[in-house]
Amino acid sequence: MDDRTKDKVFGALFGQAVGDALGMGAEFLDNKGVASKYPNGLRHYSDIKYSIMRKIHPGDYTDDTEMMECIVWSLNKEGHFDLMDIAQFFRRWLEYGPADVGIQTASVLRNPLYRTDPLEVSRSVWEKSGKSLAGNGGVMRTSVMGVLKGNVEEMAADVCRLTHYDPRCVGSCVIVSLVIHNLVYNDYVMSVEEVVQMGKKYDESIEEYVRLAANPDISVLRLDERGKTGYTLKTLSAALWALWHPTDFTNGLVAIVNEGGDADTNGAPAGAILGARFGYDTIPTEYTEGLNNYKDLKREFEKLLSIIQ
Template identity: 25%
Template sequence: MDSRTIDIEKKLRGYLFGMACADALGRPVEHLTLEQIKEKYGEGGISELPPNSPWTDDTQLMLVLSRGLLHGAELELPGLMDKIAEELVLWLDEPDLGAGATTRGAALNLNDGIHWSRSGLNSKTCGSLMRVGILGFIFRNDPEKLIKAALFSGRITHFHPVADAASIAGAYAVKLALDGVSPDEMFLPLLRVTEGISDEFTEALKGSYEMAHSSLENKEALQKIGQGWYADETFALAYFCILRYPDDYKKAVQTTVNITGDSDSVGSVAGGILGARLGLEAVPISWIEALKEKELLEEMVAPLLEKYLQVSQNKLRS
């Protein structure tokens, strides 16, 4: 294995474990207010993963999407979406880890035989955003396919302009992270790839960037951005935290989950992006060791790396 392949493998592990650990850290506090979090965990909020910490539907659905990619990333988009839709139907038999009504409703539509192009529900919640980062890995070297795959795979469950823009941004941010682009330098490329899709998302992205560069304290800025139940807010909150702590995975993730809102989803998005940028070594070893079912993530590394290399080679030949 050459040095470039070793490096991308470390970043893949950084993405997978970075996302899952952040997801698990946010899980116990998702439905608590910031005041309740502090009352339970102290003034600093939740800061460490206890042993045997499970992840939520965020990581579960990222793995569902990953399996779809393993079965069809090299296919044209309609064929790939068929594979992803098949995995979403199979997911209905997995344990319920807290998935939203939109994703489950869309999967039930698929199970009833409704085509993936019509299965999505009109919703701007964050279920499509939270799972798409893995697309940024697989299609890192094919940005055109990356953008289209993020858009169409998101629409399988969430059919709304806000969800469209957030899905593209979530996947593209991971691609940029793998390319070594700093969070600050991600701003203009993210604006460009989401331009004209959703005014709500554009305003949220701009607001996140401006507040991260302001003198506002984290608590005040995060409250202004929102609670993260809708995809534009989810991405904006995550982006704010990685802008504030671009080289500190742990601090960024701790900041994302100690909010009044969708702690695990905001954490998942930020943790995946920073994990991809900084690599596995940035994720605390104690968090990885505390993660329940971490072997399921490890089992995905080799096949996902192989698929990444296959897709990248195919792109070079075309």
């Protein structure tokens, strides 16, 4: 693996954590609320003066990256992809009492049968909802799947289904993971039409959000739309907007988190894509080294990189 590829791997992984940590300061505010709290914009961790999660401090990341870490720990421990092992890490993470966890994720992981048959539990929770649950708790953590080698589509889909069984969720995870994989290993930006065709394999409704993301005007995404802020396709559209429009990491991420909505979860995959596109070296050190768990993350990601190689 050459240095450029390594830089992109680290960019994707750290970009996820940075997007999560910065976006936390605007989580569930609408666009006007963000402007009110941050008259000069939310651009630095030190700007953060609000969090729906009162125990979180500037430089902390949230469940989005903590669940991604669970996948990394499993890969580091086993040296290969093991879906059941990832599920056990998810369950243990929940038992430690994270400061933030999505309603759908908690509902699945708390089921006593999850340890032995996680996919069946996830499917059952989704079906009992009338097949309506399509939260963004799968796509928020999927960035690490994009830096792996092998059948990325299949692996991303399987890990998504561990908590989010809806095909809209699965399609979101597959698209973000393949976008990152192509950026990292092929230095290739997937086109709108390529992403549309990929989405159609999973759900026809994905196309609308892909085409919205093709518009350079980020406001058309309505990331703060009431009642839809935690929707997987909203987060997918933010991630794809980050693929096609920004010319650098910082301004791309800042544009997304300042739109509000589920800003940390929108920021996580968007940050991962920006990091994979522009590289770790383009992410300001105030963002990376300013993460409160920076040294531990760096060790985890370095170990994963050695396994990938």
